[in-house]
Amino acid sequence: MSIRALRTLISVHRHGSFRLSAEAEHLTPAAVSQQMRNLETSLKLQIFERSQRTPKLTEVGLSLVSEASMVIAAYDGLADKVRSDNDISGNLILGAVPTTLTGLLPLALSRLKIRVVPGLSNQLLLQLDRGQIHAAVISQPEVLSHSLSFSKIATEALVLLVSASTKQIPPEELLRSQPFIRFNRDAIVGRQIEAWLQGQGISVKDTMELEGLEAISSMVAANLGISIVPERCITKSDQLPVKTVSLGKNAPTRTLGLVRRSNTPKVRIIGATETALSKAVELGSLQYIS
Numbered sequence: 001m002s003i004r005a006l007r008t009l010i011s012v013h014r015h016g017s018f019r020l021s022a023e024a025e026h027l028t029p030a031a032v033s034q035q036m037r038n039l040e041t042s043l044k045l046q047i048f049e050r051s052q053r054t055p056k057l058t059e060v061g062l063s064l065v066s067e068a069s070m071v072i073a074a075y076d077g078l079a080d081k082v083r084s085d086n087d088i089s090g091n092l093i094l095g096a097v098p099t100t101l102t103g104l105l106p107l108a109l110s111r112l113k114i115r116v117v118p119g120l121s122n123q124l125l126l127q128l129d130r131g132q133i134h135a136a137v138i139s140q141p142e143v144l145s146h147s148l149s150f151s152k153i154a155t156e157a158l159v160l161l162v163s164a165s166t167k168q169i170p171p172e173e174l175l176r177s178q179p180f181i182r183f184n185r186d187a188i189v190g191r192q193i194e195a196w197l198q199g200q201g202i203s204v205k206d207t208m209e210l211e212g213l214e215a216i217s218s219m220v221a222a223n224l225g226i227s228i229v230p231e232r233c234i235t236k237s238d239q240l241p242v243k244t245v246s247l248g249k250n251a252p253t254r255t256l257g258l259v260r261r262s263n264t265p266k267v268r269i270i271g272a273t274e275t276a277l278s279k280a281v282e283l284g285s286l287q288y289i290s
Contacts, residue, residue, distance in 0.1 A: 003075055005039045006068040008032055009047070013065045014130060017054050024130065073263045092269045093117060095124035095136030097187070099213045100256065103234035104154075105137070108280035112273060120211070121188045128259065134266045135273065139188040140255040151274055152257045154233040154281045158193060159251070161220050161227045164241040171245050172202060179225035180204035184211040189254045193228045196252045217242055230254050235285045 011021040018032045025032070036055075040047050047061035057065065092114045096105055101118060109116070119127065121138035128136055128148065137153065144150055160171045162178075175197070182204075183190040197204060207225045210216050216227050221240040231244055233256065258274050260266070 003072065005035045006072055008035045009039060009061075009068055010065055010072065011130075012036065013057060013062070069263070073265050091115070092135065092266055092273065093133040094273065095119055095127060095133045095138070097121055097124070097138055097256075098211055099189070099230055099232075100137050102214060103232050104256070104277065104280055107234055107283065107285075108276040109273070112269075112276060114269075114273065120184070120186055122186070125259070128261065134264060135258055135260040135270050137256060137277065138259055139192075140257050141188055144259070147262055148259055149262045150257045150259045152255055153274070153277045154256045155253050156230040156233055156256065157251055157253050158189070158196070158228055158247060159231045160245040160247055161217065161229050161242055162245060163220055163223050163226075164243055165223070166226070166243070171247055172200070174226055174245070175202050175204055175228075178205070179207040181216055181219050181225040181227040182206060182209040183216065183227065183229060184209055187211065189230055192252050192254060196228075196247075196250075200250070233281050233284070 008021065008025060008027070011025050012018060012032065015021045015024055018029045018036070021027075022029045022032045027035075036048060043064075045060050045064065046058055047064060048055040049058050092112075094109075094114050095117045097120060098118055101116070105116060117124075117127070117133055119136075121136075121141060124133065124136040124138055125141065125145075125148070127133045129145070140150060140152070160174065162174065166174070183193050185191055185194055208219065210219070213229055213232075216229060217240050219225060220227055221242050228247070258270070258277060260270050264270060
């Protein structure tokens with residue numbers, strides 16, 4: 001029995017078939033099948049029911065998956081357990097939504113050795129579930145798996161973004177009359193914006209749908225439309241000629257936070273990352289980097 005075989009077993013359970021597990025683990029289906037047969041032989045257990053075309057985990061197999069997950073977590077956490085309390089070195093793969101990549105993360109992570117993987121919140125949650133990343137900075141989802149833990153970092157109001165030359169007009173009138181640049185509706189914050197518009201009975205004139213806050217800001221600065229975006233918790237010194245307009249008392253907010261698996265072995269470095277993110281929010285500006 002090997003750690004590799006246990007990882008493959010967990011992958012088979014997660015993906016539901018040898019073929020999909022093989023794709024995720026960069027193996028051939030035959031290699032996955034052979035690993036599982038070797039595992040059954042070494043443990044003298046029937047882990048799979050092979051009477052059907054697609055092998056299914058037996059009750060014993062499902063129990064083994066649970067135990068294997070704990071073994072893998074303990075194995076991955078060996079270095080962290082023997083490392084001194086003051087040592088937070090180590091490798092961390094951190095997912096992050098695009099809106100945090102040019103403000104919050106550069107300020108928070110300037111002194112930590114972390115690999116950053118960009119993506120939308122739901123994509124990052126999937127990668128976290130698959131073990132491809134260790135933690136992620138995301139917009140808080142409405143529903144979160146019991147196996148995951150979410151820690152709030154900042155709350156950002158959603159505001160109307162307009163060009164610097166836009167006249168002072170009520171936001172509802174601007175939204176109904178001006179071309180509208182949507183925040184990607186595959187993103188949690190994009191769906192929040194859509195729900196707020198519908199709740200307010202506001203019909204907008206769509207012109208484009210973009211993912212990055214920088215891209216949206218550039219379009220707005222060029223007078224190509226207006227948009228609704230999160231108001232950054234970190235300000236930048238190289239601001240474009242745009243301005244924000246409050247959406248009023250009923251303005252929605254989005255919560256940014258750090259999500260990780262509840263049984264992660266990367267407790268210390270994730271804790272240090274969370275502390276760094278919180279301190280960055282307190283500082284509030286990139287000009288504090290020295």
